[in-house]
Amino acid sequence: MVRVRTNLTQAAARNFTYTEKCSFVNFSSKCDLAAGHHRIQRRNKLLSYAADERYESEEDGADFFKHTGYVQGVVLHYLFVNVAHRSRYLLDKELKERTESILKGGDFRVFDARSSSRVGSSRFLPYVGGFEAQKFVLDEALSSALPSTPDVHFAIIGEEAPCRALSDAMKERLRANPTAIAPFSLAEGNYFGSSPEAYSQLFQPASASSNQPRANGDCSPGYIDLNDESVSELARLFPRLRVVVAGAVGADKLARWKRVFHGPGAVLEVGAAEKALDFLGLENNTALLPPAPAPPPTLKKARLPSDHKHMTKQVSFMGIGAQKAGTTWLHKMLKDHPEVQMAKDKETHFFDWHRKRGLGWYNDQWATTGGAKLAEVTPCYAVLEEHRIEEVAALFPKMKVVFIARDIIDRSWSAVKMELRNNVHGISDGQFAGKDAYDNMDEADPAKYKNSYFMERFKHPDHWTRSDYATGIRNWLKYFPSEQVLLLDFERIAREPKALLKEVCAFLEIDGGQVDGLDDAVVGAKVNEQIAGAAAGKQGEATGEVIRPKLLKLMQDLYAPLTNSFNALLEELGYGWRLK
Numbered sequence: 001m002v003r004v005r006t007n008l009t010q011a012a013a014r015n016f017t018y019t020e021k022c023s024f025v026n027f028s029s030k031c032d033l034a035a036g037h038h039r040i041q042r043r044n045k046l047l048s049y050a051a052d053e054r055y056e057s058e059e060d061g062a063d064f065f066k067h068t069g070y071v072q073g074v075v076l077h078y079l080f081v082n083v084a085h086r087s088r089y090l091l092d093k094e095l096k097e098r099t100e101s102i103l104k105g106g107d108f109r110v111f112d113a114r115s116s117s118r119v120g121s122s123r124f125l126p127y128v129g130g131f132e133a134q135k136f137v138l139d140e141a142l143s144s145a146l147p148s149t150p151d152v153h154f155a156i157i158g159e160e161a162p163c164r165a166l167s168d169a170m171k172e173r174l175r176a177n178p179t180a181i182a183p184f185s186l187a188e189g190n191y192f193g194s195s196p197e198a199y200s201q202l203f204q205p206a207s208a209s210s211n212q213p214r215a216n217g218d219c220s221p222g223y224i225d226l227n228d229e230s231v232s233e234l235a236r237l238f239p240r241l242r243v244v245v246a247g248a249v250g251a252d253k254l255a256r257w258k259r260v261f262h263g264p265g266a267v268l269e270v271g272a273a274e275k276a277l278d279f280l281g282l283e284n285n286t287a288l289l290p291p292a293p294a295p296p297p298t299l300k301k302a303r304l305p306s307d308h309k310h311m312t313k314q315v316s317f318m319g320i321g322a323q324k325a326g327t328t329w330l331h332k333m334l335k336d337h338p339e340v341q342m343a344k345d346k347e348t349h350f351f352d353w354h355r356k357r358g359l360g361w362y363n364d365q366w367a368t369t370g371g372a373k374l375a376e377v378t379p380c381y382a383v384l385e386e387h388r389i390e391e392v393a394a395l396f397p398k399m400k401v402v403f404i405a406r407d408i409i410d411r412s413w414s415a416v417k418m419e420l421r422n423n424v425h426g427i428s429d430g431q432f433a434g435k436d437a438y439d440n441m442d443e444a445d446p447a448k449y450k451n452s453y454f455m456e457r458f459k460h461p462d463h464w465t466r467s468d469y470a471t472g473i474r475n476w477l478k479y480f481p482s483e484q485v486l487l488l489d490f491e492r493i494a495r496e497p498k499a500l501l502k503e504v505c506a507f508l509e510i511d512g513g514q515v516d517g518l519d520d521a522v523v524g525a526k527v528n529e530q531i532a533g534a535a536a537g538k539q540g541e542a543t544g545e546v547i548r549p550k551l552l553k554l555m556q557d558l559y560a561p562l563t564n565s566f567n568a569l570l571e572e573l574g575y576g577w578r579l580k
């Protein structure tokens with residue numbers, strides 16, 4: 001497991017928690033972007049943290065390292081942020097000298113961006129050169145210096161005595177069974193309480209080349225008390241982890257685990273060893289073959305549209321949905337970013353509704369760029385027809401795509417209510433345009449409609465395709481490599497909007513530092529809420545806002561396959577989170 005902490009402040013260092021420990025520190029301007037890039041590249045296995053400042057004196061630096069006892073490596077760069085900030089070169093050079101003097105004699109490895117011939121030439125280059133250099137240095141450092149991540153297949157969590165008894169019984173049974181899986185490690189790993197090195201030494205490392213079955217199990221009863229973040233971190237680190245819960249544990253604690261590890265076979269509440277072995281497939285060697293190396297994805301070749309010459313600008317980023325999944329929030333958050341220029345309107349709807357206007361029209365949706373990255377958010381692009389996605393890919397091959405996934409029931413309920421509010425039975429091409437969203441509130445009360453009405457609407461392609469996230473995203477993945485596509489969990493908008501925003505910034509390769517400075521009330525505010533402030537009076541008359549129980553059950557049955565297919569895609573792509 002590799003953890004990188006970038007640009008730490010002393011204050012941030014003091015606030016280290018178990019979930020934030022790291023084995024690597026990466027100092028320099030913009031290094032959070034490089035680390036963010038790596039996290040995406042390595043499918044979330046690399047954690048990085050960014051803060052704005054660096055320590056400014058030797059004393060502060062010593063203090064910093066005192067608080068970061070886990071750190072084993074330091075990446076130092078002294079590259080420019082941009083040509084306008086040349087003075088930073090000197091600052092960073094001082095920082096390097098200071099750090100080296102603090103670390104003298106310690107067990108640290110220092111990687112120096114400047115010493116690499118590949119990046120030497122980019123020393124005096126503007127931002128992009130520095131960024132590329134950092135990516136390279138991080139790659140070099142991470143691949144040479146850090147322990148490989150063990151592949152942990154199951155965790156035993158819960159009450160101490162039953163966990164240990166189960167672990168002993170499992171070992172015993174496996175010893176007595178000559179056909180049982182081998183090699184097999186079952187240790188008390190306690191990931192968050194040990195260093196990455198100590199942890200990885202307990203288990204055989206993951207090996208993509210070996211086809212030998214093996215199983216690594218971590219019996220750490222205390223995991224049951226982990227917070228949401230730590231549970232998610234485990235899921236991210238060990239994508240094949242399954243959970244055996246032993247003893248009696250509180251429903252709320254169990255729910256926390258089930259939220260992250262869900263789907264068939266993810267969590268087993270167990271008493272007897274036999275059941276656990278069976279569940280894990282350990283005795284008959286069925287479950288734990290190492291994953292076959294993924295074939296390199298073959299992207300479809302994208303052909304340019306005939307009017308491509310009219311598109312002289314490059315779009316760097318598109319928010320493609322999901323509809324009713326916080327896309328307006330995302331748009332609002334990025335619109336004022338100095339490195340981004342959003343299209344004139346939130347939703348250009350060019351590639352779905354207005355394609356006939358031609359690429360010249362689309363080109364005009366942005367003023368002259370002035371160096372900013374051009375972006376747009378059109379939630380319905382998630383369901384673009386394949387030949388339109390092909391056009392987008394041919395025009396903007398390096399473009400990044402962001403998709404926010406919301407619980408499908410919540411999404412479709414929000415969408416169908418919007419449809420009612422707009423007095424539009426059908427949300428096809430452009431029918432919303434020019435309507436007053438709140439001029440039809442009598443008719444918009446969901447209480448006035450039968451379950452059959454809603455079910456019919458949900459099954460209508462207008463709604464169904466927008467809820468079928470997996471099909472939509474898979475179409476995009478035919479033309480865009482998965483590294484250029486970021487799938488985000490809607491729930492994080494409410495839970496940790498700033499962290500989410502920073503992840504987006506890192507993905508888009510724009511500065512995420514300014515996110516910390518944003519007003520919490522602004523970042524946390526609901527945008528485009530169904531009971532909008534302006535319409536609250538009228539909306540208050542509607543009585544059917546909450547999904548009634550019978551309809552909810554019907555929706556659960558209807559959408560379970562779509563939730564499962566999207567979760568399967570998340571798993572395939574290496575994401576640690578799932579839709580509930």
Ligand SMILES: Nc1ncnc2c1ncn2[C@@H]1O[C@H](COP(=O)(O)OS(=O)(=O)O)[C@@H](OP(=O)(O)O)[C@H]1O
Pocket residue numbers: 322323324325326327328329379410414493494523524525526527528529530531
């Ligand atoms: N900060 C924050 N926290 C939690 N939820 C939020 C937030 N901002 C927006 N939202 C909810 O996102 C829903 C609107 O999504 P979109 O803006 O994508 O809708 S649209 O497709 O552009 O019409 C809409 O959901 P519903 O209220 O269920 O309709 C918004 O309430």
